[in-house]
Amino acid sequence: MMNIRSLFLIDRAVASRLFFAGLLAVVASGALCADVRVGFTQDALTLDPANHRKRETETVIRNLYDAVMTQTSKSQTVPEIAESVRQIDPVTYEVKLRKGVKFHSGDEMTADDVKFTYDRLTKDKAMGGQTSPRQSLVGPLVSTDVVDRYTVRFKLKEPWPVFERMLPAQQVVSRKFVEKVGNDGMATQANGTGPFKLVEWRRGDSIIMERFADYYGGAPAIPPVGAAKADRLIFKIIPENASRMAALMAGEVDVVNEVPVFAINTIERSGKAKVVKANGTRTFFIALNVTKPPFSDVRVRQAANHAVDKKLLIDRLLGNAATPVAGVLSPESFGYKKGLREYEFDPNKAKKLLADAGFAKGIDVTLDTEGAFKDQAEAIASMLTKVGIRTKVQVWEGAVLTPIWRADKKERDMYFSSWGSGALDPTGIFVPTLKTKDRGNSSGYSNPKVDKLLDAAESEMNTTKRADMYHEAERIVTEEAPWIFLWVPQDIYAISTRLRGWEPGTDSRINMHRAYLVK
Amino acid sequence: MRFGFIVERLLQLVPVLLGVSLVVFLMMTLTPGDPVEIMLGDQRVTPEQKESLRHDMGLDLPATERFVHFVANAVKGDFGRSFFHRRPVADVIAERLPATLELTIVAMLIALAVGIPLGVLAAVRRGSLIDKAATVISLIGTSMPGFWFGIMLILFFAVYLGWMPVSGRIDLEFEVPRITGMYLIDSVLSGRLDAFLNALRHIVMPAITLGLAMAALLMRVTRTSMIEVLQQDYIVFAEAKGLSRSRVLLRHALKNALIPTVTVAALETGYLLGGNTIVETVFGWPGLARVIVEGVFSRDYPLVQAGVLVIAVIYVMVNFAADVLYTILNPRIKL
Numbered sequence: 001m002m003n004i005r006s007l008f009l010i011d012r013a014v015a016s017r018l019f020f021a022g023l024l025a026v027v028a029s030g031a032l033c034a035d036v037r038v039g040f041t042q043d044a045l046t047l048d049p050a051n052h053r054k055r056e057t058e059t060v061i062r063n064l065y066d067a068v069m070t071q072t073s074k075s076q077t078v079p080e081i082a083e084s085v086r087q088i089d090p091v092t093y094e095v096k097l098r099k100g101v102k103f104h105s106g107d108e109m110t111a112d113d114v115k116f117t118y119d120r121l122t123k124d125k126a127m128g129g130q131t132s133p134r135q136s137l138v139g140p141l142v143s144t145d146v147v148d149r150y151t152v153r154f155k156l157k158e159p160w161p162v163f164e165r166m167l168p169a170q171q172v173v174s175r176k177f178v179e180k181v182g183n184d185g186m187a188t189q190a191n192g193t194g195p196f197k198l199v200e201w202r203r204g205d206s207i208i209m210e211r212f213a214d215y216y217g218g219a220p221a222i223p224p225v226g227a228a229k230a231d232r233l234i235f236k237i238i239p240e241n242a243s244r245m246a247a248l249m250a251g252e253v254d255v256v257n258e259v260p261v262f263a264i265n266t267i268e269r270s271g272k273a274k275v276v277k278a279n280g281t282r283t284f285f286i287a288l289n290v291t292k293p294p295f296s297d298v299r300v301r302q303a304a305n306h307a308v309d310k311k312l313l314i315d316r317l318l319g320n321a322a323t324p325v326a327g328v329l330s331p332e333s334f335g336y337k338k339g340l341r342e343y344e345f346d347p348n349k350a351k352k353l354l355a356d357a358g359f360a361k362g363i364d365v366t367l368d369t370e371g372a373f374k375d376q377a378e379a380i381a382s383m384l385t386k387v388g389i390r391t392k393v394q395v396w397e398g399a400v401l402t403p404i405w406r407a408d409k410k411e412r413d414m415y416f417s418s419w420g421s422g423a424l425d426p427t428g429i430f431v432p433t434l435k436t437k438d439r440g441n442s443s444g445y446s447n448p449k450v451d452k453l454l455d456a457a458e459s460e461m462n463t464t465k466r467a468d469m470y471h472e473a474e475r476i477v478t479e480e481a482p483w484i485f486l487w488v489p490q491d492i493y494a495i496s497t498r499l500r501g502w503e504p505g506t507d508s509r510i511n512m513h514r515a516y517l518v519k
Numbered sequence: 520m521r522f523g524f525i526v527e528r529l530l531q532l533v534p535v536l537l538g539v540s541l542v543v544f545l546m547m548t549l550t551p552g553d554p555v556e557i558m559l560g561d562q563r564v565t566p567e568q569k570e571s572l573r574h575d576m577g578l579d580l581p582a583t584e585r586f587v588h589f590v591a592n593a594v595k596g597d598f599g600r601s602f603f604h605r606r607p608v609a610d611v612i613a614e615r616l617p618a619t620l621e622l623t624i625v626a627m628l629i630a631l632a633v634g635i636p637l638g639v640l641a642a643v644r645r646g647s648l649i650d651k652a653a654t655v656i657s658l659i660g661t662s663m664p665g666f667w668f669g670i671m672l673i674l675f676f677a678v679y680l681g682w683m684p685v686s687g688r689i690d691l692e693f694e695v696p697r698i699t700g701m702y703l704i705d706s707v708l709s710g711r712l713d714a715f716l717n718a719l720r721h722i723v724m725p726a727i728t729l730g731l732a733m734a735a736l737l738m739r740v741t742r743t744s745m746i747e748v749l750q751q752d753y754i755v756f757a758e759a760k761g762l763s764r765s766r767v768l769l770r771h772a773l774k775n776a777l778i779p780t781v782t783v784a785a786l787e788t789g790y791l792l793g794g795n796t797i798v799e800t801v802f803g804w805p806g807l808a809r810v811i812v813e814g815v816f817s818r819d820y821p822l823v824q825a826g827v828l829v830i831a832v833i834y835v836m837v838n839f840a841a842d843v844l845y846t847i848l849n850p851r852i853k854l
C-alpha cells in the first residue's frame with residue numbers, strides 16, 4: 001500500500017513534468033504570459049457599465065465585462081455571451097444564452113442577469129433614483145423578458161434595424177452583485193463575465209486586471225477562444241502625447257492609443273515598436289450653412305467642394321492616416337457604396353461655379369473650428385481663399401461652439417465638424433446630421449425626399465432594401481452638397497514589436513483578451 | 520501670537536471661500552456649454568431622456584437655487600455628485616488630493632533647498648562667478664516652460680538613460696497602505712523602505728519640473744534681501760563684536776533676510792498648485808489639478824466648484840502659516 005509520502009512524491013514528479021511540459025510549450029510558441037500594458041489617454045470615469053457615456057471608459061470596461069454580442073475588428077456583430085440572437089418579428093428578438101458563463105465572483109450568468117442589466121438601462125430612475133445616461137443607446141427597447149434560465153426576449157416599441165449592432169455597447173452585470181454593492185459600489189468595483197477581473201484601480205494612474213481563469217472563452221467567431229493569454233492587463237493613464245510615446249519607447253507600456261501624426265516616423269524607425277491603424281468611426285466634414293447666402297446657393301457649395309485638395313491635406317497634415325470620403329458614410333459602415341458624385345480637386349471649376357452663382361468677385365466667409373483642428377481648418381481656408389471663397393478661421397472651445405451650430409437658427413457660415421457612429425450604421429450619423437431639424441444638423445439642410453428615405457430606412461428590416469435607401473439618400477446629399485465632404489481619420493495606435501494577438505478594430509476599442517507578449 | 524488673531528484669520532476664511540465659490544459658480548454657469556449635451560455627444564436621444572438627465576444633474580433648477588444648495592451642502596461637507604464620474608465629488612477629491620499635495624510639498628522643498636542656499640551664496644559672494652552662475656540658472660529657471668522641461672527630463676532620464684520612470688506615482692508591484700494618501704509618508708509610516716525609494720524615484724522628475732521656477736524666484740529674492748541686510752548697521756556691529764562669519768550670516772543676516780522669501784514662497788504656493796495642471800498631465804501624475812481641468816472642459820460644475828474651493832482653502836492656510844512664521848523669524852512682528 002502506498003504511503004502518503006510516496007503519493008506526495010509521485011504527485012510532485014507528475015506536477016514537475018507537467019510544469020516543464022507547459023514551460024516547453026510556452027517557449028516553443030514564443031509566448032510569454034506576462035503583463036500587457038496599455039498606455040492610455042484617459043482614466044475610466046467609472047467601472048459601472050450603465051453609468052457613463054464615455055468611449056474611453058467603455059474601452060476599459062469591455063475587458064472586464066462581456067456583452068450579449070460583440071464586434072469583430074472588421075465591424076461585424078457576432079454573439080458573445082449569447083449562443084444566438086434571432087429576430088422573431090420586427091419588434092422582438094430572442095437571445096439564447098451560453099450555458100456555464102461565469103461572473104468573476106463564480107456565480108453563473110443567467111437570463112435573469114441579462115434582464116436586470118437591460119432593465120437598469122431602460123427603466124426610469126432604475127439606478128438608485130437616477131436614470132442611466134445610456135438609456136438612449138438602446139433605442140426603442142421597452143422590455144426584457146425571461147423565457148427560461150438561458151433565454152431572454154427583447155421587445156421594442158417599434159422596429160429598429162440597428163438593435164443588434166447596439167448590443168455590444170451594453171455589458172451584462174450580475175443582479176446579485178449590484179444588489180450587494182449598490183450603485184455607488186458599482187462605480188469602483190467590478191464583477192463581470194469578461195476575460196479579466198479587476199485587481200486594483202489606482203484612480204488617475206492605472207487600472208490593474210488579471211486573467212479570469214474561469215472565462216468561458218469569448219466569442220467563437222473571433223478565435224482563438226479561451227482564457228486571456230496575458231497574466232495581467234494594465235491600463236496606464238498617460239494623458240500627454242509625448243509622455244505616452246516616451247513610455248512606449250522606454251518599454252514601460254506595450255500599446256499606446258492616439259498616436260500623434262508627428263510621432264509616426266520616430267516610432268517606425270525605433271525598431272522597438274510599430275504603428276497600426278484602423279478606420280475610425282467619425283466622418284469629418286465642413287457644414288455649410290444652407291439657410292442663408294452665400295451657401296444657400298448649391299453652386300457655391302459645390303465650388304467649395306471642388307476647391308479642397310483632400311489628398312494633399314491627408315498626406316501633409318494627417319500623416320496619410322485618413323480615408324477620403326465622397327459622402328457621409330465611412331467605408332466600414334453598413335450601407336456604404338461607391339458610385340457617389342466625387343468632387344475632384346479643380347480650382348478652375350470652383351471659380352466658374354462661383355461666378356455662375358453671381359460671385360465672380362469672390363465671397364468673404366468665416367470657418368468655425370475647435371482648437372484641435374485649427375491646422376486643418378487653416379489649410380482648407382487657404383485653399384478656399386485661392387478660388388475666391390475668402391475664408392477667415394475662428395477658433396472656439398468645443399463646448400461653446402457646438403450649441404451655436406446646433407441651434408435652430410443658423411447664423412454663421414461654415415463649421416469644421418465631425419460626427420461619430422460607434423455602431424457604424426447610417427442611422428447613427430445620417431439621421432442626426434442631415435434629417436430636417438435633427439439635433440446635429442449643423443448646416444440646416446432640409447430635403448423632404450431625404451427625410452422620407454431616412455424614415456423608411458429606420459424601420460426597413462430587409463437589409464438590401466435598407467442599404468439602397470441610404471445610398472439613394474446619400475446620392476441626393478452629395479449632389480446638393482450641404483457639406484464639404486472630407487475624410488474618416490484612422491485611429492492610430494503604436495504597439496511593441498513583442499506584442500501579438502491584437503489588432504485595432506473599427507469600433508475604437510482595445511479588447512486585450514487575446515493579446516500576449518513574446519520575447 | 521494672540522489667540523484672537525487665529526480666530527480672526529479663520530473667520531476671514533468665510534468671506535474668502537464664499538467669494539471663491541461665487542466667482543467659480545458664476546464663471547461655470549455663464550460659460551456657454553451644456554454638460555448634458557457634452558455627455559450625450561453624438562448619439563440619438565429623445566427630449567425626455569435629455570430632460571431626465573438634466574434633472575438628475577440638478578440642472579433643471581434656477582441658478583440661484585443651485586448656488587444656495589451648493590453652499591448649504593458644502594458647509595456640511597457634501598459637495599454633490601460629479602456629473603461625469605457619477606459619484607460623490609468628495610470621494611473623487613479625496614482620492615486625488617493627496618497626490619497633488621505630495622507633489623506640491625516636494626516641489627516646494629526642492630525650491631527652498633535650492634533657492635535659499637544659492638541666494639545666500641550669491642549675495643555673500645556678490646559679483647563672483649558663483650553669483651553670475653546663479654543669476655544665469657535663475658533666468659533659465661524662470662523662463663523655461665514647465666511642460667517642455669518635463670518632456671526633456673523624460674526623454675533624457677527615462678527613455679535615453681532608462682534611470683527614471685516616465686509616469687505614475689509608484690510601480691504596480693508596490694502596495695502602500697493608505698494612511699495619508701501620500702506615498703512617501705505612508706511608506707515611511709508603514710516601514711516600507713523599498714516602497715519609499717520607489718515613490719521617491721517617481722516624484723523626483725515631476726517635483727523638479729514643478730519647483731524649478733519657484734527655486735529660481737526664491738534665489739533672486741533671497742539674494743536681493745540678503746544683500747540689503749548685509750549692509751545694515753547691526754551686521755557691521757555684529758562683525759565688530761568679533762562674532763564668527765557663519766554666526767553673523769545665519770543668526771543675524773539670514774533670519775531677517777528670509778522674511779520676504781517666506782512671503783514670496785507662500786504666494787508662490789498658488790503658482791505651484793496651478794502649475795500642477797501641466798506637470799500632472801506630462802508625468803501622468805494622478806492629482807486633483809488634472810481632474811479639475813478635465814472637469815472644466817466637460818462642464819462638471821460640482822467637481823470644479825469643490826476642487827477650486829479645496830485649493831483656495833490650501834492657499835489661504837499656507838499664507839496663514841507664513842504669517843505665523845514671520846513672528847518666529849522676527850519676534851518684533853506682532854500678530
